[in-house]
Amino acid sequence: MRAWAVDHNGDVASSSTSDRGMGKLSPADFPAALDAVATELGVGGSAADVLICGMAGARQGWLEAPYLDAPTDLRGLAAGAVHPAMPSSGLRVSILPGVCQRQGGENVMRGEETQLLGLASLMPGYDGLVCMPGTHSKWALLHGTRIEHFSTAMTGEMFELLKTHSVLRHSLNGPLDGPARDEGFSAGAEDGLSKPADLLGQLFRVRAASLLAGRGPDWCAGYLSGLLIGTDIAANRNRIGTDAVPLIGSAGLARLYERVLNMAGVKGQPVDATDVVLAGLKAARAAAN
Amino acid sequence: MRAWAVDHNGDVASSSTSDRGMGKLSPADFPAALDAVATELGVGGSAADVLICGMAGARQGWLEAPYLDAPTDLRGLAAGAVHPAMPSSGLRVSILPGVCQRQGGENVMRGEETQLLGLASLMPGYDGLVCMPGTHSKWALLHGTRIEHFSTAMTGEMFELLKTHSVLRHSLNGPLDGPARDEGFSAGAEDGLSKPADLLGQLFRVRAASLLAGRGPDWCAGYLSGLLIGTDIAANRNRIGTDAVPLIGSAGLARLYERVLNMAGVKGQPVDATDVVLAGLKAARAAAN
The missing domain is CATH 3.30.420.310 (2-keto-3-deoxy-galactonokinase, C-terminal domain)
Known part of the structure; x- marks a missing residue:
């Protein structure tokens, strides 16, 4: 899990990396793990907005965030978010959805869609293929903020x-x-x-x-x-x-x-x-x- | 390990299957393991000829039988055999070599070459591709008893x-x-x-x-x-x-x-x-x- 505290100017005030990711947490463990990270980042106890992308929204994660269906405009990610309760702190949590593809090759992603929206923001108007090499390499056809098609190579x-x-x-x-x-x-x-x-x-x-x-x-x-x-x-x-x-x-x-x-x-x-x-x-x- | 006792008419008199293969034996273990199988097959203590193909001839096996180089005539297998000593029995052992390919795609086989020679014997004059599906699928181009080229798919x-x-x-x-x-x-x-x-x-x-x-x-x-x-x-x-x-x-x-x-x-x-x-x-x- 990687986390950043971002101030009102959009600058990173502090950051944290740990092994307390989805693979090690049961759903009931997530609120306490998030509170601990917030404290580490200096925003513990506040009413900060927390945006989460990636496997926390998977069925085996914290709270399932149903996929958006490609082709789709990635500016719709926040509208598709789910909001798990935080029983012992004021953090306002949004888990962003992943993207799935039902036509033209069934496929799924969780986390990469947020990076793609970020790329569209850093390279406005980019129109073409994006490669995201890794454990499961994603190849996405991006048209501005729209994801048109994607595939996954193992x-x-x-x-x-x-x-x-x-x-x-x-x-x-x-x-x-x-x-x-x-x-x-x-x-x-x-x-x-x-x-x-x-x-x-x-x-x-x-x-x-x-x-x-x-x-x-x-x-x-x-x-x-x-x-x-x-x-x-x-x-x-x-x-x-x-x-x-x-x-x-x-x-x-x-x-x-x-x-x-x-x-x-x-x-x-x-x-x-x-x-x-x-x-x-x-x-x-x-x-x- | 699979073993067969074959009589003078070429008929199988008895057979044996066990897990005492190359993966479980160190070089020093092979003679006793072979004597035990010979006893089980009813030829213990005899001066029977023993022909072995497969991984016993690998570098990590009993005694390395250097590869024949493809393209090659598989009737040369016995001439390329090595003969490990049997200190406590009269068995006369030949370990047949595998086949390697240095040109046109480096490759190796141990065991399949004997099956290919057998196929050439059962289907005399066959000229074409042979497929040997398994853990490592071999595809061999056979021309009578000659292996012209082969590949291995995992x-x-x-x-x-x-x-x-x-x-x-x-x-x-x-x-x-x-x-x-x-x-x-x-x-x-x-x-x-x-x-x-x-x-x-x-x-x-x-x-x-x-x-x-x-x-x-x-x-x-x-x-x-x-x-x-x-x-x-x-x-x-x-x-x-x-x-x-x-x-x-x-x-x-x-x-x-x-x-x-x-x-x-x-x-x-x-x-x-x-x-x-x-x-x-x-x-x-x-x-x-």
């Missing part, structure tokens, strides 16, 4: 699964950040970009390269990462125009996506993920008033 | 990984063999066949279908299975000719592959996996004499 989770639990773990057993990682990444990205339909087959190349060519864990980790990112980008390549694709995610991952986008002949533009969350929360609140 | 392992460890496990939590499994399988196979380059994105449809459309674990398990098999077949579709593709694997899995091959407009022909192993071991021995 790119990051697949890397972790294969590294931790699959037969490939034997090839990734050792220092993963060695000097050959970069070379492996390029080789994997090329294979992913050129043969995305053969991901199931190319994955096994990690093991073969380790057994036959003596590739070390650093090369293999780079290859696996590049292969997955290259495959992810190839699947979305024909929806990318001439504008740079905004990349919302951790700085390191956004740089890797930018590099592979360049290999595919298109441009990427890393955007700070915290900036767009904050801009999105502010824009959601402004749209509600 | 299809079966991917199903297990996603079912057990990924976010999709939440959608697969419950009875997987319910009435909707078949419908899910068809939907997944269609998606895999039509959009194999988008596997990373289509996987997430399992979760979305569960959250949005209320699909149960049986439908989701069917969809995941169909999606992976459809994607695997699509990646190999343009190497399939007009002959039926021999399918070597468990009967249930071979039937699923046959069904999806039919959806792709081609034919499959399940072949009993035990028959081809036995035929392969006999053919390897015959080629050595």
Whole structure:
């Protein structure tokens, strides 16, 4: 869980990061956890407005905030919010909804919609694809504040699964950040970009390269990462125009996506993920008033 | 580990199945484990020839049997065998090599090469693609007893990984063999066949279908299975000719592959996996004499 206290000028007065997220809390635990964070941020006991986005609004979270249906205008997020009771403090809580898509590929997001509204606020009028790399990479077609369509690729989770639990773990057993990682990444990205339909087959190349060519864990980790990112980008390549694709995610991952986008002949533009969350929360609140 | 005692007429006199395979034995354990199986099969203490294929010849197995390099004639398997010592019995042991591929896609197999030699013996002159579905599905281009090229798809392992460890496990939590499994399988196979380059994105449809459309674990398990098999077949579709593709694997899995091959407009022909192993071991021995 990440939290920020924002003053009347819109500036961040204080912030907090903890592991007290949805995965560790039962519904009854949320009010006390939020009060604790408010105290830590210096707004405990006040009647501050609290805007929440992400998994707290999931069915397994605090209080379910029903999805908006894409295509939809993200300025409607606050109007779709739910308001859980805070029995022992004056905090006024709004949990923003996620967005679902029932036509053209069933899909769901929670949290990314707020970042997308923030991006629309920071880059007014942007019209095109946005990439949000991560555990579940989201690709959204944004038209101003409207989300027209989106998809989800299990790119990051697949890397972790294969590294931790699959037969490939034997090839990734050792220092993963060695000097050959970069070379492996390029080789994997090329294979992913050129043969995305053969991901199931190319994955096994990690093991073969380790057994036959003596590739070390650093090369293999780079290859696996590049292969997955290259495959992810190839699947979305024909929806990318001439504008740079905004990349919302951790700085390191956004740089890797930018590099592979360049290999595919298109441009990427890393955007700070915290900036767009904050801009999105502010824009959601402004749209509600 | 599976073992058969074969008499002078080539008939199976007795057989044995146990969990005492490579994964549970250190190199020093193999002789005693083999003696125990020989006793169980009624050939203990004899000077019987023992032919072994599979992971016992891997570097982490009993004694490494260096790979033959594809393309290669599989009648050379016995000539490439290694012969570990049996300190306390007269068994004469040959561990057959696997096959590797250094050009045109690094790859390795151990065990499947013996089944392929067996297929060549049961279907003399077969010239075309062979599919061996399983944890790691092998696709081999066979020309008589020659293996020209092969690839490995992590299809079966991917199903297990996603079912057990990924976010999709939440959608697969419950009875997987319910009435909707078949419908899910068809939907997944269609998606895999039509959009194999988008596997990373289509996987997430399992979760979305569960959250949005209320699909149960049986439908989701069917969809995941169909999606992976459809994607695997699509990646190999343009190497399939007009002959039926021999399918070597468990009967249930071979039937699923046959069904999806039919959806792709081609034919499959399940072949009993035990028959081809036995035929392969006999053919390897015959080629050595």
